[in-house]
Amino acid sequence: MRILFKTSYVDDINLFQHQGQVFWYGALAAALLVAPLALPEFYVGELAQIFILAIAGIGLMLLIGYTGLVSLGHGAFMAIGAYTNTYLITKGVPFLAAFPLAGLAALIAGVIIAVPANRMSGIYLAIATLAFSQIVEQIVVRWEPVTRGFQGMPVPPPDLLGYALTQGWQFYYLCLAVLALVVLAGINLVRSPTGRALIAIRDSEISAQSLGVNLFRYKTVVFALSAAITGLAGALLAHRMRFISPDAFNFLLSIQLLLMVVVGGLGSIHGAILGAIFVGGLPQAIALMRDYLPAAIARTPGLEPGLFGLVMVLIVLFEPLGLYGRWLKIKAYFDVFPLYRRSTFKRQRSYLKTERVR
Amino acid sequence: MVELFQLLVGGIAQGCVYGLIALGFVLIYKATEMVNFAQGDLMMLGTFVAFSCIDTWGMNYWLGFAAAALAMAVFGYLLDALVLRRIIGQPQFAVVILTISMGFLFRSFAGFIWGNETLNFPDTPFTNQIVNVGGVILSWDRLSIILGTLILAALLYLFFNYTRLGNAMQAASQNQLAAYYMGVRVKRINSLIWALSAIVATIAGVLFAPISLVEPSNGFYGLKAFAAAVIGGFGSLMGTVLGGLIIGVSETLAARYLPPGFKEIVAYLLMLVVLMLRPHGLFSTLQRKKV
Numbered sequence: 001m002r003i004l005f006k007t008s009y010v011d012d013i014n015l016f017q018h019q020g021q022v023f024w025y026g027a028l029a030a031a032l033l034v035a036p037l038a039l040p041e042f043y044v045g046e047l048a049q050i051f052i053l054a055i056a057g058i059g060l061m062l063l064i065g066y067t068g069l070v071s072l073g074h075g076a077f078m079a080i081g082a083y084t085n086t087y088l089i090t091k092g093v094p095f096l097a098a099f100p101l102a103g104l105a106a107l108i109a110g111v112i113i114a115v116p117a118n119r120m121s122g123i124y125l126a127i128a129t130l131a132f133s134q135i136v137e138q139i140v141v142r143w144e145p146v147t148r149g150f151q152g153m154p155v156p157p158p159d160l161l162g163y164a165l166t167q168g169w170q171f172y173y174l175c176l177a178v179l180a181l182v183v184l185a186g187i188n189l190v191r192s193p194t195g196r197a198l199i200a201i202r203d204s205e206i207s208a209q210s211l212g213v214n215l216f217r218y219k220t221v222v223f224a225l226s227a228a229i230t231g232l233a234g235a236l237l238a239h240r241m242r243f244i245s246p247d248a249f250n251f252l253l254s255i256q257l258l259l260m261v262v263v264g265g266l267g268s269i270h271g272a273i274l275g276a277i278f279v280g281g282l283p284q285a286i287a288l289m290r291d292y293l294p295a296a297i298a299r300t301p302g303l304e305p306g307l308f309g310l311v312m313v314l315i316v317l318f319e320p321l322g323l324y325g326r327w328l329k330i331k332a333y334f335d336v337f338p339l340y341r342r343s344t345f346k347r348q349r350s351y352l353k354t355e356r357v358r
Numbered sequence: 359m360v361e362l363f364q365l366l367v368g369g370i371a372q373g374c375v376y377g378l379i380a381l382g383f384v385l386i387y388k389a390t391e392m393v394n395f396a397q398g399d400l401m402m403l404g405t406f407v408a409f410s411c412i413d414t415w416g417m418n419y420w421l422g423f424a425a426a427a428l429a430m431a432v433f434g435y436l437l438d439a440l441v442l443r444r445i446i447g448q449p450q451f452a453v454v455i456l457t458i459s460m461g462f463l464f465r466s467f468a469g470f471i472w473g474n475e476t477l478n479f480p481d482t483p484f485t486n487q488i489v490n491v492g493g494v495i496l497s498w499d500r501l502s503i504i505l506g507t508l509i510l511a512a513l514l515y516l517f518f519n520y521t522r523l524g525n526a527m528q529a530a531s532q533n534q535l536a537a538y539y540m541g542v543r544v545k546r547i548n549s550l551i552w553a554l555s556a557i558v559a560t561i562a563g564v565l566f567a568p569i570s571l572v573e574p575s576n577g578f579y580g581l582k583a584f585a586a587a588v589i590g591g592f593g594s595l596m597g598t599v600l601g602g603l604i605i606g607v608s609e610t611l612a613a614r615y616l617p618p619g620f621k622e623i624v625a626y627l628l629m630l631v632v633l634m635l636r637p638h639g640l641f642s643t644l645q646r647k648k649v
Binding site for chain 2: 064068070072122123124126127131132135141255258259262303307308309310312313316317320
């Protein structure tokens with residue numbers, strides 16, 4: 001078992017707590033940097049997809065995992081980011097300007113939904129965000145001069161200072177860079193005073209309020225940030241798909257995002273990324289399994305949403321802490337080897353907490 | 359004028375379906391504080407089971423109806439007893455996520471068993487029957503939904519107010535602990551409520567099936583019914599049916615008089631407006647705890 005002695009304040013501020021972490025995260029970074037050289041083009045594209053999902057996952061994790069506000073409509077912010085980015089680029093705005101503007105558009109949408117959302121809680125908030133996403137979907141369908149409705153829009157490749165990123169590996173590095181920035185921003189946000197305030201709101205709104213946390217302000221901030229990050233992911237997703245139409249951003253996308261943060265483990269950046277690997281990798285796994293399954297099952301069109309559903313049910317029932325929680329449990333088991341107690345991660349509360357009286 | 363009247367009847371019929379699905383939400387929410395996002399999918403499953411009973415196994419309409427309701431009641435009971443009871447104590451969004459994913463699972467399951475093509479529901483005693491009320495031609499399909507809802511609402515009222523089990527359910531939903539101390543078997547009551555709510559969903563589905571198509575994506579009606587439940591405030595059963603009527607009528611009117619696209623979102627717009635003005639619903643019974 002590793003015991004950390006902190007001898008200066010810098011030890012608390014350092015991103016890496018000990019040499020082991022430096023080594024393993026360095027190895028991961030190096031592996032990701034050389035991956036396009038070693039992997040076939042198809043898998044490079046799939047990795048880029050996972051990075052995009054991870055960016056959106058971090059956006060949603062800030063909202064659900066750290067602040068405890070459930071959103072069932074984050075696909076809408078992705079749609080806003082994707083359409084803003086694509087529309088601006090087709091109007092001749094360079095990618096480096098259109099990309100942040102896409103995030104800004106999603107941020108503004110986030111603030112707009114945050115103002116009424118501040119008055120709601122729990123289930124009402126979830127359903128209001130769902131309604132919001134349905135409304136955005138209809139706007140995308142009907143606002144044809146801008147979005148071209150069901151015809152869809154082709155998305156030109158992103159360009160960096162006049163140099164078009166047409167190759168798969170170039171786009172891979174773009175996504176990797178954005179993901180790295182978002183991860184850094186996310187880690188720093190959740191350990192800043194703002195992040196602590198968000199966690200306080202998640203654990204108890206009443207105590208957070210009593211300790212002087214301005215609920216309205218912090219909820220608006222987290223909605224805006226979460227929407228902006230998700231909007232950036234949407235802009236990248238548009239480039240990845242090369243063609244966007246309203247049905248790419250339907251209810252299922254919002255549910256996939258939700259699945260990501262739940263499967264990965266709520267309340268950790270690691271969880272968002274593990275969840276993205278899971279959700280991004282599942283279609284591939286299904287495609288590989290199709291050859292071994294009986295034809296009648298393998299050819300069912302609804303197989304993928306059904307499997308998503310099944311996995312979510314099993315995770316909620318048997319591993320509420322998600323993949324990252326499972327990893328922490330395994331690590332704790334070996335850290336304290338013969339002394340691991342199952343109750344270490346057990347929930348204290350085992351009764352229904354009423355939300356009727358707030 | 360005649361057209362408006364016909365639209366209104368159509369809207370009320372549609373609204374009754376929303377109201378009935380929403381009734382299922384509210385029954386479960388009042389008793390267990392769980393929000394069942396799979397309610398629309400329970401309706402869809404109920405419709406498919408009834409379809410199988412009537413069309414495939416050649417049962418009489420009423421017999422098939424009853425068999426489907428019974429089968430779904432057992433299903434609802436087991437769902438609570440085997441799955442949902444296990445997550446009591448987890449945060450509320452765990453329930454949201456669990457029921458949403460159960461919805462996906464049911465939809466996939468229905469697609470697997472009955473196929474993803476739309477099916478036409480077999481003829482019912484109401485098919486192609488029309489009635490002429492003062493020059494307005496109304497079809498029995500729609501009237502049967504309205505009548506069915508009225509009868510069901512009356513039965514539920516009698517059940518909750520005049521039977522032992524209904525009273526126990528009310529007691530358990532008002533205060534589980536107190537009800538438990540008084541000898542109400544709360545766990546079993548909760549499972550029975552799930553069964554009741556599955557029956558209501560099946561009735562909604564079977565009444566609705568003749569004027570809609572039968573397909574797995576019918577479960578998405580549950581989302582609109584949710585708007586009805588929110589407008590009704592998740593509190594009173596009658597408020598919920600009223601919420602359903604508001605949604606159904608405004609949707610039908612929007613389809614006729616507003617630009618395309620509004621039909622799909624008018625339910626959500628109404629709900630958002632209600633949530634902004636009264637964050638806990640129009641007819642809600644929620645109180646705020648003073649710190």
